[in-house]
Structure formats: structure tokens, C-alpha cells
Amino acid sequence: MSALIEVENLTLSFRTDEGLVTAVEDVSFRLDRGEVMGLVGESGSGKSVTAKSLMHLNARNAVYAPGSRITLHTETGPLDVLSLRRTADLKVVRGGAISMIFQEPMASFAPAITIGKQMVEQLQLHSDMSKREARAISVEMLDRVGISDASRRFDQYAFELSGGMRQRAMIAMALSTKPALLIADEPTTALDVTIQAQVIDLMKDLVDEFRMGIIFITHDLGVVAQTCDRVNVMYLGRLIEEGPVREVIANPKHPYTQGLIAALPKLDDLDAPLTPVPGDIPSPLERPSGCVFHTRCSQIVGPECRADLPRDTRIDATHQVACHIYREVAE
Amino acid sequence: MSTPLIRADGLSVGFNIGKGLFNRFTLKAVDNVTIHIEKGSFFGLVGESGSGKTTLGRALLKAVPITGGTAHYSDGEVEYDLEKITKEQLRDYRKRAQLIFQDPYAALSPRMTVRDIIAEPLEVMRLTRNREETDERVREIAAKCRLNLEHLRRFPHAFSGGQRQRISIARALVSDPKFVVADESVAALDVSIQADVLNLLKQLQKDLGLTFMFISHDLSVVAHTCDYVAVMYLGRLVETAPTRKLFAAPRHPYTKALFSAIPSLDPDDRGKAQKLEGEIPSPTNQPPGCKFHTRCVHAVDRCNVEEPLLEADGTGHEVACHRWKELLGTV
Numbered sequence: 228m229s230a231l232i233e234v235e236n237l238t239l240s241f242r243t244d245e246g247l248v249t250a251v252e253d254v255s256f257r258l259d260r261g262e263v264m265g266l267v268g269e270s271g272s273g274k275s276v277t278a279k280s281l282m283h284l285n286a287r288n289a290v291y292a293p294g295s296r297i298t299l300h301t302e303t304g305p306l307d308v309l310s311l312r313r314t315a316d317l318k319v320v321r322g323g324a325i326s327m328i329f330q331e332p333m334a335s336f337a338p339a340i341t342i343g344k345q346m347v348e349q350l351q352l353h354s355d356m357s358k359r360e361a362r363a364i365s366v367e368m369l370d371r372v373g374i375s376d377a378s379r380r381f382d383q384y385a386f387e388l389s390g391g392m393r394q395r396a397m398i399a400m401a402l403s404t405k406p407a408l409l410i411a412d413e414p415t416t417a418l419d420v421t422i423q424a425q426v427i428d429l430m431k432d433l434v435d436e437f438r439m440g441i442i443f444i445t446h447d448l449g450v451v452a453q454t455c456d457r458v459n460v461m462y463l464g465r466l467i468e469e470g471p472v473r474e475v476i477a478n479p480k481h482p483y484t485q486g487l488i489a490a491l492p493k494l495d496d497l498d499a500p501l502t503p504v505p506g507d508i509p510s511p512l513e514r515p516s517g518c519v520f521h522t523r524c525s526q527i528v529g530p531e532c533r534a535d536l537p538r539d540t541r542i543d544a545t546h547q548v549a550c551h552i553y554r555e556v557a558e
Numbered sequence: 559m560s561t562p563l564i565r566a567d568g569l570s571v572g573f574n575i576g577k578g579l580f581n582r583f584t585l586k587a588v589d590n591v592t593i594h595i596e597k598g599s600f601f602g603l604v605g606e607s608g609s610g611k612t613t614l615g616r617a618l619l620k621a622v623p624i625t626g627g628t629a630h631y632s633d634g635e636v637e638y639d640l641e642k643i644t645k646e647q648l649r650d651y652r653k654r655a656q657l658i659f660q661d662p663y664a665a666l667s668p669r670m671t672v673r674d675i676i677a678e679p680l681e682v683m684r685l686t687r688n689r690e691e692t693d694e695r696v697r698e699i700a701a702k703c704r705l706n707l708e709h710l711r712r713f714p715h716a717f718s719g720g721q722r723q724r725i726s727i728a729r730a731l732v733s734d735p736k737f738v739v740a741d742e743s744v745a746a747l748d749v750s751i752q753a754d755v756l757n758l759l760k761q762l763q764k765d766l767g768l769t770f771m772f773i774s775h776d777l778s779v780v781a782h783t784c785d786y787v788a789v790m791y792l793g794r795l796v797e798t799a800p801t802r803k804l805f806a807a808p809r810h811p812y813t814k815a816l817f818s819a820i821p822s823l824d825p826d827d828r829g830k831a832q833k834l835e836g837e838i839p840s841p842t843n844q845p846p847g848c849k850f851h852t853r854c855v856h857a858v859d860r861c862n863v864e865e866p867l868l869e870a871d872g873t874g875h876e877v878a879c880h881r882w883k884e885l886l887g888t889v
Contacts, residue, residue, distance in 0.1 A: 269748035270719060390607065391837050419606040419775055420819040421834040427821070446748050449821030453828055473825050490753040492778040494820065497805065501782055503754035507718040 231408055231440040232281060232299050233257045238292035239280055247290065248511045250276045252464045260407070263434060263441045265455035265472065267448065267487070271508045273464035274444050278410045281442075282321050283308050299324060301407070323353050326401035330413040332393035336385035342369075343381035346400050353404045368399040372429055391422035395429065402433060412444045427454055448487060452476055457545075460484050463508060463519040470546030480548040482526045518551065528552055561632050562594040563737055563769045564618055569593075570626030571610075571617045575842065585842050587613040589793040590627065592868075595737075595769060595786075597633070600760070602784030602801070603773045604816070608838045610793040611773050615739040618771065619655050620648060631655070633736045653683050653733040660742035662722035666714040673710040676700060676729045685733055695732060702765065703728040704758060720751035724758065731762065741773045756783050777816055781805050789813050792841060792849040795868060799875040809877040811854050811885065848880065856881055 239251040251273045258264050266274045279285050281297060297308040301324050311317050329335045337345060346365035350356055356364070362381070369377035372395040385393055394414060401409060411430070415423040431454060434441055443455055451458050451472060458475050460468040460483065468481040479485045486504035493499055506523040509515055515522050521532040528551050540553040571588040588610045595601045605611045616622045618629060620640050629640040633654065638647050656679075659665040666675055676696045679685075686692040697707055703724045714722055723743065730738060740759065744752045760783060763770055774780050780787055781801060788798040789810065797810040808814045815834040836853050839845055845852050851861040858881065866878045879885075 269750055389837050419838075420777070420816060420821075421606060422837065423821070424819040424834070447821065448749070449823055452823050452825045453821045476823055476825065487750055488823070490749045491823065492753070492756075492782040493823075494778050494781055494805065494817075497781055497802065501753035501756055503752075503757065504750035505754075507720055507751070 229260055230300055231258050231260045231262075232297065234277075234281070235294075235296040235298075236292075237277065237280060237295045237297065239276060239285065239295065240290045240292070241286070242288040242290060245512055249514060250464055250511060251280070254461075254464075254466050256459055256466065256469065258408070258440045258442065260440055261434065261438045262457065263443060263455045265451035265458040266442055266444045266461060267446065267451055267458055268461035269446055269508055271463070271511065272461040274461050275412055276464075277461070278327070278412060278442055278444055281308065281408070281410065282325050282327065283311060283317055284321065284327075299408075318353070322349055322404060322406075324406055325408045325410060326404060326406040327410040327412065328394075328397050328401045328414050330416050332390065332397045332417070333385060335397055336393065338385055341382050341384055342388070342396050342400075346381075346403060349400065350403055364403055365399070368403045369396060372396070372399045372402075372433075373425070374399070391418055391425065394418060394422075394426055398426070398429065398433070402437065405437065406439060408440045408442070410442045410444070413446070414443075415450060416445070416447070423450070430454065448476065448491060460487070463511070463514065465519055465549065467520065467550070468546075468548045470542070474543075474546050478546075480542055480546070480553065481520075481550050482524050482552075483520050486523075486525075518549075526552060563597045563633055564593070564595040564629070564631055564771075566591060566593050566614075566618065566627065566629040568627030569614070569617060569624060569629050571613050571622055572625040583842070584625075586793050586844075587841060588617060591790075591793075591795050592627075593788055593795070593798070595771060597769055598763070598767060599786055600763060600770045600772060600784045602780040602787040603771060603790060604775065604777060604780055604787060605790035606775060606838050608792070608841060609790040610841075611790050612741055614790070615657070615741055615771055615773050618737075619657055619739055620651060621657075631737070649683070653679075653685065654735050655737040656730040656733065656735040656739070658726055658730045658738060658740040658743045661746050662719055662726050663746070665726050666722060668713060668715055671711055671713055672700075672705070672717075672725055675714070675725060676710075676732055679729060679733045683733060696728075699728045699732045702762065703731070718751070719747050720754055723747060723751075723755050727755075727758065727762070731766070731768075734766075735768070737769050737771070739771045739773065742775070743772075744779060745774065745776065752779070759783065777820055789816070792838060792844060794849055795876075795878065796850065797875075797877045797879075798868075803873065803875050807886075809875070809882045809886070810850075810879050811856050812850050815853075848878075856885055 235255050237251055237254045240247045240249045254277055268274045291309055299306045299308050308320055343365055347361040350361040366377045366381050369380055374380050374392060374395055415426050445451060455472050458472050459466055462483050468484050479488055489502045490504055492501060504523055509522055517533045517535055518537050531551050537549045537551045539547050539549050541547045569591045572584040572586045575585050576582045603611045617624050624641045631638045638651055673696055677692050680692050686695060705724055744755050772784055784801050787801050787804050789796050791812050797813050808817055834853055839852060847863045848861040848866050851857040860880055866880045868876045868878045870876045
């Protein structure tokens, strides 16, 4: 498998009135072509910020620590994303090699411009297509994602489409430039379950067809189980567990991952009590020392949890976890 | 059996849409719905967006006008006919029936302290005589909702989603209501926090003797919290049953499809979900016959012309489908 994007030691803070706030700390992972990776965590875990840095898309007050490196392997060779400064250079990445779809499709389309015009505009930005070609491709893409009567929908506005259809149109738009990597930020959270199932299916078909990589950001482990090959669990800006989906869900190692799975209401056992992960995620202004999860952890092994950052420990070739419980296994 | 707290018989809510003399027509958001909510129960209302579940909840709170049928509220102290309720009675009803909103970020004013947010209903409805009494009541309900009393002086921006939702709950319960409509109250929360809020709602129901109407699109959440579930589609009730009966053996093809669309935690279940084609039709352009026939895999000619009525089986399980008996046991 060839690597599509490699993230090394990504550390990112935001300059705010209250000081430098760390949003992502020392995150490394790699994604291959044709692979679907889940990025899981609750709000405030830094999953969206991580995804946005892949396109160098974070706000102006973002500070990348030295040593942070994001390498995108394009057809013309590797590209150091974080070294790109000019908007013109970044065009290759944003909407070119990488496309992103967002949670709220209504907010992602301009309300006063037709869907079609927006699709044509971005196609023309990223290629030297004529308007007519761009229109043909856009209509074909709309048709491909299961929007019936695509040429009529092409001339409609976002408000004229239902929620599920809007999300499909969003996907069509993101894929029309044939990106190598698609970032999907909670793409099904705002949708009904029946429509969610349709969109998940559609995305799986598209991976097979276009052989692109997908980073699927979600807090729903059920969605991850149904779509992803691998999963990375984030908490307060750190990667705490990563491995193949089957392995992480059947055999979670980190107390936080175990907590997330236990908190899910299960349909096959209605008598099982719901067990929340106790407490709330701390404010990024008050990052705990040592293991970032220790303030909510029920399996503290000793003072090292409060004092030392746990190192990544390999459970097996593909599954690794950052927790003091597993330290001895490694040594 | 005692009189139900809420009794809706043939309840309809219509909105007049369109301008001019000839274009005018009525959109039936809730159509001929009969439900009885027993005192002290946790009544779940499930359906996709556009099914009318929120409108039904609002009609029972007398927040939208009732255009057909009747709705009665009776808590042992007072009895109101919600359709013919007087201004005087409505003022009293407002404190007996309350609503918890979906989005704890939008529901709390950023310019008010937590104490003022919770106290506002008391002040607006003049339920307390002086500030001391108000403060005491606020502290009492805040403690019940597991809020830190020292936080009462802070502003909402300092709180996480779970804490905000607990503030919303305290505000809804401060007037000591008997009937509470919780509209998608955990939909915006992370799973780790969701379980905590659900447990709190259950606890409050027990401690304060509340009756809940729990509106949700998430069947697994409903399964774990509600005693009784009603499934809505396009303004109609399609199936109602005690939770366990419904989840053990759903009868309506729509309920079955909703079940199978829930993403399973088992990666081996991929592709097993029974896909529901298409989307819920627009309520302004409702299909004839059974409202669900356009998406139903089991539809026959009769379904296209004749609307099925709710059929009771004597065990509290009711379903509106022409073919439910033939389809027993099928998926």
C-alpha cells in the first residue's frame, strides 16, 4: 500500500486572549490510498482541528509547533503542506488533492447561488475545463450520488433540497474534482438514521470506485464500525488508541475507549444500565498534567498517571495504546 | 386504571400555507393522532424529521394551535381541555407543562448568569414572593440536577455541553411541572455525556413524579429510557406499544426499517441493514392510501388507495398496516 498522507508530531495551539491554548499535541498517523480511517472523540478532543490542519485550514491564530510535519503524496511527488503559505499554492491541496464535507450541509452551500453554479465554479478553479464540460461532469456526479432528475436539481438552490439530498449534493461537489483524500466531518450526524444508512452506503461505494482515502470524523462508534478500516481515538488533543476497527471495538484497551463503548445504549440488552464516562472533558485552558485522561479515569494505576505522559505501547503489530496500564507489557 | 395525564383524541394540527384566495391550502403536520400518556410514565415519540413529532409535542404544550380533535390534561388537581383553555388556565398550565430543548448551546442566553437563567421562569410566572424564596428554589432544583452551586454565578459559556443541558433541565423543572416534553434533549451531546443526562432524567422522573414525553430519532436511546413508544410517520401514528414489546417484535415495516438502519457496533454486520429507499415525502404533497407505501417493500395495490387504521391486539400493541399479520416474523 502506498502512503497518501503522513502526519508527524503534529502539535497545534491557538493564540487567544487567555494565552496559548493547545488543541492538538504530538499526533502522528498515516493513511494509505483506498483506506478509510475513523477519527473518534468527543467535542473538544481536537479531531476537527487535526483534520483541518491537513489542508492548512485553521484560523490565523493557529501556531504549529516546530517539528510538526504533514506530507501529502501527490502524483507529482511529496508535498510539505505546512510549508505552503500562499493561497495560490494551497489551491493544489484545498479542494484539489483534498476535499472536505461538513456536518451541516445547509451551512456549506451558499444560499443565494444555485447548487450547479457552485459546482461548476469549483471545477473551473481546479482545472481548465470549459463551463459546458464542468456542467456535464457536475450533473453526472449528482446522478452518481443518487440524486434523481439531476439536471433539474442542478439549477436549484440549497433550500429546495431535503437534508439527505443536500448532503448527497455536498458529497457530489466534494468528489467532482477527484480528490485523493476526502475528509468527512460528522457527515451523517445531522441526518435521520434511514438517510444516514443511505449516505454511509454511498460513501463505501465511492471509495471502491475512486480508490481515494477517507478520514471519517465522528463521535458515533456504530458509524465507525460500519464504515472504517482503522480507527484513531482522540482525547484532549492526543491520540490515545489506534488500531483496526474490529480490534479496537471488540478489544478496547484504553479506559477512555472502553468507556465510550460502554456508554452506548445497546439494543440487545435493554436492562443494562447506561454507564457514562464520569465527569466532563476538561477545558483546554486547564490541561491536566501527566495522562490527559487521568481526571476521569477509573483505572488509575499509580502516581505516574498524574505525573508522566504515557508512551505509546504496542499491543500487537497494528494496535497501539497510550496508557500506563500497559507499560509493563512493553518492558 | 386512573385517568391518563395527557389524553389526545384524534388530534390534528394544520398550518395554513400559501397566499391569495386560490392558492391557500392546509399542511397537516399532525393528523388524527390518539395517544394517552399515563401519569409517571416515560413516553417515547420516534420518527424521522418531518414526521410531525415536534409539532405533536408542541400541541400538547399548547404552543401551536390545535385544529382538530381534542386534548385533555388532568393531573388530579386541575383538568384542562387544551383546545378551549382560557387565558387564566393557560397561565397555570404553563407552569405545569414544560419543554426541554435540543440544543443546550442555543437555549441559554449568553448574557445571563446560570442563576438568572434558572430563576427566570419563577420571576416571569411570579411563582415566588421575594428574592430569597427564588434563590432557595433555584438552589434546590440546581442540586437535584447535580449542578455545582458555586457555578450559579457563572455564565453559560464556561460550561460543557453536558453541564449546559443540566442547566436547561433545571430551568424547565424550576416551576415544578408535572408534564415535561424533552425534544431531542440528548441528540446534541456526545455519547459519553448522553448516558449521564439520560440517567439524570430517569432519576428526576422518579424523585419528582414527573411524566415525560421523550421525542427522539434515536431508537437505541428510546429503548433504554421509555416505557412506551409511539412511532410517527408523516403526521400519523403507525405503531405504538410498550417498549419491550415493540423492540422484541416490531410490526410495521417502517419501524422494522428504522431498527435495521441503526449502525451496529459489529463490523461484520456491514451491508446487512435493510435499506429504506428514498426519503419521507413532503407533507404538502402526501401520497394517497398508506402514507408509507412509496417507500415500503411490502406494499400491494390496496396500500396505494386505502389508508390503514391503527389496529389494537389487546395487549397494548397497535399497528397501522394492512399486511402486518402476514408479515409477522419477517424482517
